[in-house]
Amino acid sequence: MDGNNLSQRLKTVAKYVKNNRRVADIGSDHGYLPIYLVSVEKASFAIAGEVAMGPLSNAEHEIKLAGLSNQIMPRLADGLAAIKPTDEIDTITIAGMGGALIAKILEQGKAKLAHFPELILQPNVDEEDVRRWLVDNHYQIMHEEILKEDQHIYEVIDAVKADQPVHYSAVELRFGPFLINNQNAAFVEKWNDKITRLQSALHQMQSAKVPPVARMQRLNAEIEQIQGVLKNARN
Ligand code: SAM
Numbered sequence: 361m362d363g364n365n366l367s368q369r370l371k372t373v374a375k376y377v378k379n380n381r382r383v384a385d386i387g388s389d390h391g392y393l394p395i396y397l398v399s400v401e402k403a404s405f406a407i408a409g410e411v412a413m414g415p416l417s418n419a420e421h422e423i424k425l426a427g428l429s430n431q432i433m434p435r436l437a438d439g440l441a442a443i444k445p446t447d448e449i450d451t452i453t454i455a456g457m458g459g460a461l462i463a464k465i466l467e468q469g470k471a472k473l474a475h476f477p478e479l480i481l482q483p484n485v486d487e488e489d490v491r492r493w494l495v496d497n498h499y500q501i502m503h504e505e506i507l508k509e510d511q512h513i514y515e516v517i518d519a520v521k522a523d524q525p526v527h528y529s530a531v532e533l534r535f536g537p538f539l540i541n542n543q544n545a546a547f548v549e550k551w552n553d554k555i556t557r558l559q560s561a562l563h564q565m566q567s568a569k570v571p572p573v574a575r576m577q578r579l580n581a582e583i584e585q586i587q588g589v590l591k592n593a594r595n
Contacts, residue, residue: 363395363426368509369482369516370396373455376480376503376518377402381451384409384443384477386465391419391434393453395426407449408434409442440469451478459486463493470497476521487515491533494519500526504538508546515539535589543593551586558583 361367366374370393377383377397384407385394394406408423410416419434435442443449449472454462462483466473479499483490494501500522506515515536528537539547562579565571 361392362390363392363399363422366392366396368507369512369514370455372505372507372514372516373453373480373482374400374402376478376516377451377453378478380404381478382447382449383407383451383453384440384447384449385453385455386439386442387411387454387457388419388434389415389456391422391432393455394432395422395428398428398431399426403451404431405447406432407442407447408432409437409439410434411436411438438468439465440472443469443472448475449477450475451480453480453482455480455482456484459483459489463489466493466497473497479517479519481517481519482514483517484512484514487517487536488534490517491528491536495526495528495533498522498525501528501537504536506536506539506544506546506550508549513546513550531585531589534585540589540593543590548590548593551590555583555586558586 373393374396379402381403382405383394383397383403386409388394388408388410391408394403394408397403398406408419410419413436416434416436423429423432423434454465462481481490498521499519501517501519503518504515506513532540558579562576565576
């Protein structure tokens with residue numbers, strides 16, 4: 361993978377970046393996403409924000425190699441601290457991290473969201489944390505995608521600031537308001553895998569000397585919820 365040859369996962373993030381945007385990619389690692397966005401002229405300007413020196417050096421190297429140092433600024437910073445008001449960022453991408461960390465980065469960087477940039481987020485796990493942060497901060501989900509690549513299943517969420525408070529049900533927050541209504545093979549596989557893991561945990565608990573009844577009831581309820589969501593799509 362490089363800036364001209366992105367993974368399907370990062371290509372899906374890039375797909376939701378509108379044309380001629382000013383993008384901050386937070387947790388940019390090699391800077392592949394901003395390099396791609398500027399190369400295909402989706403971004404006119406980009407920041408590659410990184411909290412760690414090694415990945416930042418990689419990004420600096422790749423940006424120079426691509427000849428894009430005038431348009432992409434590598435910055436060593438924690439989260440949205442990479443963004444300056446003069447950057448006039450209108451799109452933020454955060455990909456390849458856990459949902460809890462993405463939500464924390466957004467929460468801690470709220471001051472940098474004053475002009476309501478579009479958020480394109482790709483949590484590797486705990487997507488519900490991201491959706492909850494979006495709802496709490498009046499961001500509406502415009503698109504969602506779930507895809508499988510190299511044995512991993514990824515979700516991508518594109519959200520914009522809403523004029524009105526946004527409401528999603530508990531089920532929508534967990535499974536994704538768009539994903540739940542358009543269940544593809546990756547969605548079904550992800551949640552069937554989850555059922556298998558929960559059932560295996562249940563079996564272990566059943567064979568305990570003192571089975572943890574309350575915990576087992578919670579796991580059973582969780583399994584039933586997932587089965588209900590998958591069944592609804594088949595009907
Ligand atoms: N975004 C790239 C992608 O999706 O391929 C890189 C993902 S990599 C697994 C996560 C990167 O986020 C690492 O390079 C890490 O140093 C960086 N990171 C983690 N926490 C961060 C934070 N608070 N602020 C900026 N970067 C962070």
